[in-house]
Amino acid sequence: MYSELLPSLTKLVPGLVGEIVDSVRAAIPDYDRPQGSPYNEVIRSGVERNVLGFVAGLADPAQPHDRRNELCRKLGAFEAMEGRPLAVLQSAYRIGAQLxxxxxxxxxxxxxxxAAAVSALAASLFRYMDDAAELSREGYDQVKGAEHEKREAARRLLLRDLVRGPDTDCAAVATLHPAADWAAxxxxxxxxLPTGAPVVRPLLDPDLLLDLHDPEPYLLVPGPLTEPRRTMLESALADSRAAVGLTVPLARAADSLRWARQVLALVADGVLDDGTLTLCEDHLVSTWLLADGPLMDQIAQRRLAFLTGVEERRRPWLTDTLRAWLRTRGPAARMSDDLGLHxxxxRYRMRVLEGxxxxxxxxxxxxxxxETALRALWLRGRAGGPGGPSPAGP
Known part of the structure; x- marks a missing residue:
């Protein structure tokens, strides 16, 4: 009946998808996220799949809508995970259908x-969108179901037990939480994760454990952080920063979390470069040096005590020269290149240091x-703290 319309409707799809997304974002504050963000891409994907599915159904009414149906259920599940009432998503469906x-x-x-054909087409469109809304309700109800709630609570308790301390008896812990349904x-x-970090939970792999209720939220990735896992996390974290601990045996999960939190604190302080994911693996020495600030202060006071007898104006260039010598163990010519000095x-500075x-x-x-004391002070100085790198003096 509508075969002559299909070319025109197909051309309409790209612009219509963008227009619906913009209208939904403008009308519903919960969906007003930055263009290109993972959150916004979820919305765009839902709109696009539904529009394409409707046009395809006009071409072949018998064509199955399996992909569209699954996506609609996921959209409903997404709403439940985000803690929103289903009415918000239903409003978006109405906006899309009307536009x-x-x-x-x-x-x-x-x-x-x-007129009869036009009326039938309108009825077909709104029936299609009603079906989409009902599918989303199924996904929403599934997430909100008691079984899901019980499993999520059990997984959260399991995770807390796993990171409670070193040498955790993992087998014993697992038997305490059978409802978690999680393969160790x-x-x-x-x-x-930082407190209050936005996490697009539907984008997380289902085997991850997470505790977003903790004052210092965190999650557990089974196995190492592979490239697909990393891509998944970067998408789910929606450009928020996070720190990744080392991959360890399950019984040492507490250690991995402790290191990850140390790295996150160093990023927040400006000691380490910021980014969506900062890997402890890339900053092992820095993490070790700054793991116990007061102890490192004591080491610095003892090892750098010689500076107390030096004029304050000479201290920066003496420490710069000493760091260069400790780092290179090289001759004066190599150190001059490193320091940018004659x-x-x-040689004069080295004679002073030797004396x-x-x-x-x-x-x-x-x-x-x-050397460790100087390195720690230099790292702190990157964040603008005391003892950082200083310009070379005369």
Missing amino acids: AWSRIRDVLSGQELS PDQVTLVA VQTV ILREDLTEPDNRFAT
Whole structure:
């Protein structure tokens, strides 16, 4: 009946999808997220699949809508996970149906269709959208069901027990939470999140454990953080920062979480570069050096005590020179390149240091302690704290 309309309706699809998405975002504040964000892409995908499904159904009424149906259920589940009433999504469906019919009527104005055919087309469209809304209700109810609630609560308790402390008896913990329905892996990777971090939960893999109720929210990834897992997390975190701990045996999950939280704190302080995901694996030494700030302060006070006898204006260039020597163990020529200074200036500085430190420059343990103290102070200085890198002096 509508075969002559199909070319015009097909051309209409891209613009109509964008128009519906914009109208929904404008009318419903909960859906007004930045263009290109994972959240917005979920909405766009839902609109596009429904519009394409309707046009395909006109071409072949017997064509199944399996992909559309599954997506509509997921949209309903998404609403439940986000804690919104289903009425919000139903409003979006109504906006989409009304706008679609308005644009279809524009196409019909140039066609010779009987009033009965136009009426049947309108009924078909609104029936199609009613079906989509009902499918979303199924997904919503499934998530809201008592069984799901029970499993989520059990998984949250399981996760808390797994990270309670080192050498957790994982087998015993698993038997305490049979309702969690979770297959314990040999290894896990913990991820620390900032308080209140937005998480698009439907984009998370179903085997992840998460506790967003904790004051310091976190999640557990079974196994290592593979590239697909990383992509999944970056999408689900919607550009919020997170820190990834090391992959460890399940019994050491608490260690992985502790390291992840340390890295997250260093990112927040500006010590480590910001990004969606910061991996502990990439910052092992920095994490170790700054894991116990007060203890590192004590080491610095002892190893850098020689600075107390040096004029304040000379301290920055002495520490810069000492760091360069400890880092390179090189001759004056190499250090001059590293510091951007004349060779004679470097030699003069080294003579001053040798006169102050004497055997501390040659004794391995003292040299190592001094280097770690300087490195820790330099890292802190990256965040604008005391003891950071300073311009070279004369």
